Amino acid sequence: MIAVTSGKGGVGKSTLTANLAVALAARGLSVGLVDADVHGFSVPALLGLVDEHGTAARPTRVDDMILPPVAHGVKVISIGMFVEPTEPGGRGSSVAVAWRGPMLHRTLQQFLTDVYFGDLDVLLVDLPPGTGDVAISLGQLLPNAEVLVVTTPQPAAADVAERSGLVARQTGQTVIGVVENMAGLAQPDGSLLDLFGSGGGDEVARRLSEGVDEPVPVVASVPLSVALRRGGDDGMPVVLAEPDDPAARAIEQAAAFLAGRPRSLAGRHLDVSVR
Numbered sequence: 031m032i033a034v035t036s037g038k039g040g041v042g043k044s045t046l047t048a049n050l051a052v053a054l055a056a057r058g059l060s061v062g063l064v065d066a067d068v069h070g071f072s073v074p075a076l077l078g079l080v081d082e083h084g085t086a087a088r089p090t091r092v093d094d095m096i097l098p099p100v101a102h103g104v105k106v107i108s109i110g111m112f113v114e115p116t117e118p119g120g121r122g123s124s125v126a127v128a129w130r131g132p133m134l135h136r137t138l139q140q141f142l143t144d145v146y147f148g149d150l151d152v153l154l155v156d157l158p159p160g161t162g163d164v165a166i167s168l169g170q171l172l173p174n175a176e177v178l179v180v181t182t183p184q185p186a187a188a189d190v191a192e193r194s195g196l197v198a199r200q201t202g203q204t205v206i207g208v209v210e211n212m213a214g215l216a217q218p219d220g221s222l223l224d225l226f227g228s229g230g231g232d233e234v235a236r237r238l239s240e241g242v243d244e245p246v247p248v249v250a251s252v253p254l255s256v257a258l259r260r261g262g263d264d265g266m267p268v269v270l271a272e273p274d275d276p277a278a279r280a281i282e283q284a285a286a287f288l289a290g291r292p293r294s295l296a297g298r299h300l301d302v303s304v305r
């Protein structure tokens with residue numbers, strides 16, 4: 031169980047989580063993905079699970095069980111699969127979900143207990159940005175989760191990203207790595223354009239390594255990439271659509287790190303602590 035978090039929105043957390051899930055599935059792992067970004071769910075669209083009307087694929091119900099749709103080998107569940115889009119032709123996330131803490135907590139709990147994922151090697155959870163209700167709920171529901179922190183290279187973003195890692199740690203979760211996204215864009219002349227500065231990933235990793243036994247590494251630095259953005263818009267993740275793109279390679283590096291960790295949810299109950 032790996033939760034992906036970020037200090038603030040728009041840093042590419044959902045895009046990276048979707049690509050990581052697909053990259054892990056392509057390695058032959060059995061992968062589930064929970065889109066817990068209930069206010070800004072975008073995972074169904076990123077994985078091509080939204081039709082031309084903006085309606086996300088529906089899970090199948092069998093008695094009390096919810097069977098998640100499968101996209102590119104990944105079993106996916108999202109709040110976007112349970113609501114109607116407000117704008118025809120929207121991408122699903124235009125639905126305003128104005129839920130407060132207890133409702134979010136119950137939804138997350140239901141996603142983790144009633145959705146039948148079968149035997150999984152990895153379950154990725156896309157958290158909403160920040161340190162709010164859902165992050166804390168997840169910490170309570172899944173105290174054993176491991177956490178990846180996504181940040182941009184901007185040094186100013188390091189504070190909020192660090193805080194999201196610290197909140198995870200306070201609820202007993204383990205921060206296993208930092209992914210830097212939106213790093214330098216390669217120019218035709220070979221130089222790098224550091225649109226969002228540089229060093230943010232290293233800085234967050236350094237701070238989160240303070241006072242813990244195992245240092246927190248930067249597991250990948252993913253450059254700005256038109257192909258990555260396009261893959262998200264098309265519902266065809268860049269790791270499949272354009273695997274030689276530098277962003278796809280960086281995501282593969284993060285996937286290799288995750289795949290190499292000793293983990294198996296196979297045959298294990300998810301260890302959800304219901305309160």
Ligand SMILES: Nc1ncnc2c1ncn2[C@@H]1O[C@H](COP(=O)(O)OP(=O)(O)OP(=O)(O)O)[C@@H](O)[C@H]1O
Pocket residue numbers: 036038039040041042043044045046067070072158159211212213252253254255256258259260262263277
């Ligand atoms: N490396 C990148 N290069 C170019 N565009 C990117 C990159 N990473 C993400 N993007 C684009 O940035 C936008 C925000 O990405 P995304 O929705 O994944 O962010 P997020 O952190 O999940 O945001 P939120 O949590 O607020 O929903 C998207 O349009 C996505 O295509």
